[in-house]
Amino acid sequence: MLSGRALFVAFVTLSVVTVACSSDERRIAIGAGETVEDAGAPTPPSFDTPEDAGDASTATSDAARPGIAMCIATECPYPFGTCGGTAGTNTAFACGTNLLADKNNCGTCGNVCPQSSAFPELNMDTQCVDGACRRQCVPRSGVQYGDCNGLVDDGCETNLNSNPDHCGLCGNSCPSGPDGERRCINGQCGCPFGQTWCDPVGCTDTSIDDTNCGACGNVCQGTDAGPPPPNMEYRCQQGKCAQLRCSSGFADCNGKLQEDGCEVHIVSDSKNCGACGNVCLAGQRCLPKGNTVACGCEPLETLCKSGNQEFCADLLNDTRNCGACGYTCPSKGGYVAACRKGFCEYDCSPGRGDCDGDVRNGCETDLMINGRHCGACGNQCDTAAGQPCISGSCLMVECDGGVVTK
Incomplete structure (x- = not known):
């Protein structure tokens, strides 16, 4: 049935230690319209059919359906883990590490993927993909590289910006141009439409190029037609x-x-x-x-x-001319600047919050993972019991065997 399935219930704080609720622990009933055991537990939302909606049989069925007792979760849901880390970072919080994507905790806590410095001259780096460290090609100085021979020893050996056999991606072979040459230019075969390849300048528009006018190498010389008309x-x-x-x-x-x-x-x-x-x-x-x-x-x-x-x-809404010509709203870390009615205002980026009220450190709090500020500043999960904040919600699960009946 539904037992063991993790549910996210936002902004709920309860005092329990284990996932399974005992008779002395508080429960939340989802679906029955009432709670059991503890009179101090929050009143749950009612899902009964309103009197003016639906038929009588539906209303009776919904009212008779048993509720689901919810308990505070203390174990991390897949794929999150508690790996520890520097205070203030995501990994310092309960269930703050995504083991499928964290390079420093890939697949399991402490499994660090090698840095690009481990592969000198190979144009490679590693990423954590689905919980495994995988080598990936990375650009160098604006040049894209690819592993086109499939050999690990030489890494990403192919320049995809200029190799006519692997232009833009491995296996993309460029055809010969009008001059019989095969050229890969910035990852594209040949020159852009309307341009011609002319040594040594490269691609140019011969219809307006004074040094390649009508044909490569045709340099326009001075004219004896006299001075040109004005402008x-x-x-x-x-x-x-x-x-x-x-x-x-x-x-x-x-x-x-x-x-x-x-x-x-x-x-x-x-x-x-x-x-x-x-x-x-x-x-x-x-x-x-x-x-x-x-x-x-x-x-x-x-x-x-x-x-x-x-x-x-627009002096009312332009962040580069807010309230006065030339006045730019100053940038602040973690904030998104906005000009409203001629005044600079600052909003936190989605998922961030200014919970200490100090504008100097911007929106310092990650509301998606911080158990003391889960989803909103001041909304605290039961961190003493080990309840984690996942995606901005304090984690709850169905209590083991916790079906509530009337």
Whole structure:
């Protein structure tokens, strides 16, 4: 039946020592709507069918169903263990160690998986996986490695970023390119779409590259066409050298290239904001917004200035401009900063709590495992009896043979 199955009942503290409840121990009845033995035990929730819901037969059946007596658990549920450790760390708490994933207590307390320093030059480390220490390949200086020959002695021998026989992953072979060469570039076969491999620069867009214009090695030279029109330059354009194009941030909006060149600064012109003909409303200005520009600020936004740059900011909710332009909410350990109505406020990350009230050490408490603050600050499990806090709940189990009847 249900005996021995672990149940998590949040925020319950009882004084018992063993899992099996005796006649002198307090019980909690789940499902019967009442408790037995001890009048001081908390009144359990009722699961009886309300008068206006369901039929009479269902209500009678639910009311007659026996409850389940619950006792404080003192043994760790699988796969947790009590391994001891430095005060304040998870392993210092009862059942604070996950034996399936803890590198220092893998499978059993004290079984430490070797560190990467035990495998010099092999691009390897160990992880605790399902309670066993397993070797895994790790990146070095941004390079991904793989064990593609299956030999333990040479570790993760293959550079997956550049090996054309194992590009990105073991066994992924790159085909030959237009020049007959097989290339693996950052774990991908060949150059990205629209680019060509040109020595020595690598992948490049030959339609705009002045040193590889239209073809690898075709360097654009100076032109005798005279100086370019205003805000224009001779560059590689559509794979051809000495082509006039607008300088960055400018556009030809009147169609008179030879007379005034690219006459409009589209990152600041309110009549051509971001593009020719994009007119801002009266009173609006053309302002930078992220990687583009936009007309004015949105409602509830404020025009801010940093150096020579103007930008829009929500002073009520922006943590980088909270209450005033340029004011960034300071970071604090264990906290998540938020700007609310122009004031910096701090919340603990999920599963963490500031239980000592000291902002200097942030959200110092792990509410998922700390028996003195289980699920919430101040919610204490019966630590004297050995009751653990698992996933933010004080652990309870069914009492041995503890079926409660009326």
